[in-house]
Amino acid sequence: MSDEQTLDLLETKIKELRELNKMDGIDLSSEIARLEAKLTALRKELYSNLSEWERVKLARHPARPYALDYIGMIFEDFYELHGDRLSGDDQAVVTGLARLDGTTVAVIGQQKGRSMEENKLRNFGMPRPQGYRKARRIMRLAERFSFPVITLIDTPGAYPGLAAEENNVGEAIAVNLETMARLRTPIISTVIGEGGSGGAIAIGLADRILMLENAIYSVISPEGAAAILWKDKERVREAAAALNLTAPRLYELKVIDEVVPEPLGGAHKDPPKTAAALKDALLRHLSELMELSPDELLKSRYDRYRGIGRYRTLTDK
Amino acid sequence: MAIFKDKNYFRVDLSKEPDESLWMRCKSCGELVFKRRIRENNNICPNCGAYFFLTAKERLESLIDEGSFVDISKPIMDDDPLEFTDTKPYPKRIEEAQEKTGLASAIILGSATVSEIPVVIGVMEFQFIGGSMGSVMGEQICHGMEEAIRRRVPFILVSSSGGARVQEGIFYLMQMAKVATVRTRLAEEGIPFISVMTYPTTGGVLASIASLGDVIIAEKGATIGFAGRRVIKDTIAEELPENFQTDAFALAHGAIDRVVPREDLKDELGKLLSLFVEVG
Numbered sequence: 001m002s003d004e005q006t007l008d009l010l011e012t013k014i015k016e017l018r019e020l021n022k023m024d025g026i027d028l029s030s031e032i033a034r035l036e037a038k039l040t041a042l043r044k045e046l047y048s049n050l051s052e053w054e055r056v057k058l059a060r061h062p063a064r065p066y067a068l069d070y071i072g073m074i075f076e077d078f079y080e081l082h083g084d085r086l087s088g089d090d091q092a093v094v095t096g097l098a099r100l101d102g103t104t105v106a107v108i109g110q111q112k113g114r115s116m117e118e119n120k121l122r123n124f125g126m127p128r129p130q131g132y133r134k135a136r137r138i139m140r141l142a143e144r145f146s147f148p149v150i151t152l153i154d155t156p157g158a159y160p161g162l163a164a165e166e167n168n169v170g171e172a173i174a175v176n177l178e179t180m181a182r183l184r185t186p187i188i189s190t191v192i193g194e195g196g197s198g199g200a201i202a203i204g205l206a207d208r209i210l211m212l213e214n215a216i217y218s219v220i221s222p223e224g225a226a227a228i229l230w231k232d233k234e235r236v237r238e239a240a241a242a243l244n245l246t247a248p249r250l251y252e253l254k255v256i257d258e259v260v261p262e263p264l265g266g267a268h269k270d271p272p273k274t275a276a277a278l279k280d281a282l283l284r285h286l287s288e289l290m291e292l293s294p295d296e297l298l299k300s301r302y303d304r305y306r307g308i309g310r311y312r313t314l315t316d317k
Numbered sequence: 318m319a320i321f322k323d324k325n326y327f328r329v330d331l332s333k334e335p336d337e338s339l340w341m342r343c344k345s346c347g348e349l350v351f352k353r354r355i356r357e358n359n360n361i362c363p364n365c366g367a368y369f370f371l372t373a374k375e376r377l378e379s380l381i382d383e384g385s386f387v388d389i390s391k392p393i394m395d396d397d398p399l400e401f402t403d404t405k406p407y408p409k410r411i412e413e414a415q416e417k418t419g420l421a422s423a424i425i426l427g428s429a430t431v432s433e434i435p436v437v438i439g440v441m442e443f444q445f446i447g448g449s450m451g452s453v454m455g456e457q458i459c460h461g462m463e464e465a466i467r468r469r470v471p472f473i474l475v476s477s478s479g480g481a482r483v484q485e486g487i488f489y490l491m492q493m494a495k496v497a498t499v500r501t502r503l504a505e506e507g508i509p510f511i512s513v514m515t516y517p518t519t520g521g522v523l524a525s526i527a528s529l530g531d532v533i534i535a536e537k538g539a540t541i542g543f544a545g546r547r548v549i550k551d552t553i554a555e556e557l558p559e560n561f562q563t564d565a566f567a568l569a570h571g572a573i574d575r576v577v578p579r580e581d582l583k584d585e586l587g588k589l590l591s592l593f594v595e596v597g
Contacts, residue, residue, distance in 0.1 A: 158524075160544030160552050165562060168572045170523035170543040177497035178529055197481070197490060198524045198543070205494045219481050219490050219521075224548075229403035229483060244399045244486050253398070255487050305498040306459065308491045309452030310398035314421065 003046050007265065010039045043264040050214070052240040056222055058214040059193050063268035065275070067094055067109025067152040070192060073275035074282070075100055075107060081141075083134060087167070090131030092123040092159070093203075095138040097147065101283055106142035108135045108203055109152035112193070125194075126159035129172040132202050136176050139183055148186040148286055151203040156221065158199030173202040180205035181305065186289035186297060188282060190260070191215040191247070192267075207301050208285040209255070211247035212274065213262040218245035255308075257285070343367060359579050368538050368579055372418070373425045373442035376475055376515070380583050381429040381438065389437070390426040391460050395453050399486050407484040414445045422453040423478075426461045428468070432587025434594050436473050437465040443477040443517075450522050451482030455492030458526055459499040462510075466502060471509040471590055476527040480520015493525035500529050509593040511586065514539050514573065519562075532589060533573045536582060541567040
């Protein structure tokens with residue numbers, strides 16, 4: 001039995017006891033309290049010291065909330081907008097307008113599917129060039145009306161395939177970066193699950209970068225790195241560790257601005273609680289960014305990206 | 318990483334040929350050719366026209382007016398922010414690449430003239446860890462663009478890169494954002510940016526700075542694409558056409574402005590630059 005199955009079993013047991021407890025003449029509250037304490041302790045033990053690879057698995061957990069789940073829990077009046085106005089409407093990217101605590105914002109999210117059918121529609125969350133161009137269209141729309149842009153990143157990567165290359169996916173990503181660099185309205189990006197390389201950063205150049213606690217952000221998947229760098233597909237754990245892809249680590253490296261806490265066991269254990277924490281963070285950062293004039297905002301965004309990178313200065317010997 | 322499958326290119330390290338041999342066999346046509354003739358001919362086989370690989374230095378020499386180059390790169394080199402070790406520690410890889418290429422990093426940056434027009438030019442060195450973009454390349458590209466603005470001269474970037482410097486993880490990814498951000502200043506300042514794509518221009522270099530040229534020229538035989546053949550095959554097992562990610566493919570799908578043979582590249586650049594810049 002896996003650790004997660006043990007936890008699930010305990011949870012079910014507690015639920016059963018609670019049902020029994022409601023019946024006449026049975027008092028199981030001390031037993032329930034005992035099991036709950038045990039569950040909490042076990043969870044803490046299991047999840048407070050997650051390895052990188054375990055976080056990768058949580059970031060990809062099939063029950064993990066996706067962009068539309070968060071959109072439903074965080075925003076009001078979400079009004080979806082479709083199409084890049086050039087050649088199509090990519091369903092791996094959801095875009096629209098919505099209200100965040102009364103303020104109209106533009107929302108751009110990468111959307112995975114749960115069932116096979118949904119995944120066919122959402123292309124497993126791998127955006128095509130049309131998706132990136134739709135996102136850019138919505139960014140421009142947001143800029144026109146000074147709506148802040150909120151992006152939710154959750155993709156294994158940009159869709160790799162013939163049609164993507166034919167539609168010049170490289171240009172689509174590059175132009176998004178250029179667009180976001182100078183967009184005259186606040187941008188907050190949150191990695192909610194998988195931040196898969198160029199496909200993620202294409203909607204991730206922002207004034208604030210947040211990550212959910214168990215989200216990952218990486219140039220390559222651990223599987224890809226294991227195969228290419230270690231020439232051994234089995235060495236994913238090592239690769240995951242070497243890539244420094246977890247939220248706490250990226251915060252330490254000062255690449256992201258905040259780690260948004262998840263419930264023990266991951267976001268899927270309590271989606272509303274996770275959404276509430278994310279909403280709180282978004283509102284906090286947004287209120288800070290709204291204080292800035294567009295020129296100040298652009299300057300601080302410019303300085304942030306101009307200064308990013310780590311290198312050594314050569315001194316004369 | 319699988320590289321050099323392209324028929325048009327052959328990796329021939331002329332420096333490794335025994336000194337006494339003045340001749341070498343072209344791997345394309347099989348003819349014995351005089352090595353000096355190849356060098357003088359931009360590393361093109363004088364017999365069959367096949368392209369041999371150019372180092373960044375050779376590329377630079379082939380494009381600019383003789384003796385006009387002045388190194389303006391920042392005195393920096395790759396760090397190891399993630400303390401990354403795969404089959405080999407990253408610092409060791411850097412050291413080996415430096416020894417192999419004689420360069421501090423995967424890019425040469427300088428001022429020069431092309432057909433007497435002053436420019437700032439950056440040239441990537443593919444033999445330096447696949448010309449991959451790490452923090453140093455990102456910084457040098459940005460520094461080059463800023464120098465072009467300061468000097469009010471066009472910026473030329475010759476790409477030859479597999480894309481990601483995986484060993485720098487997130488810092489590589491952020492370089493895509495960084496170079497795209499600084500590129501916007503060239504536009505705001507009215508400084509032309511010519512992107513030259515050579516073999517190969519792929520991954521995050523294609524998906525950032527290389528695709529953002531005001532004009533994009535590809536050298537004949539260049540490979541241009543975002544995701545490599547192997548990634549596509551592994552991910553979606555799709556059959557790919559023969560001409561996939563070739564120069565002709567990129568041109569047909571509107572990704573680039575022109576395909577230019579190596580021997581004409583310098584003249585074309587001069588002509589193009591003269592349309593942006595008043596000469597004389």
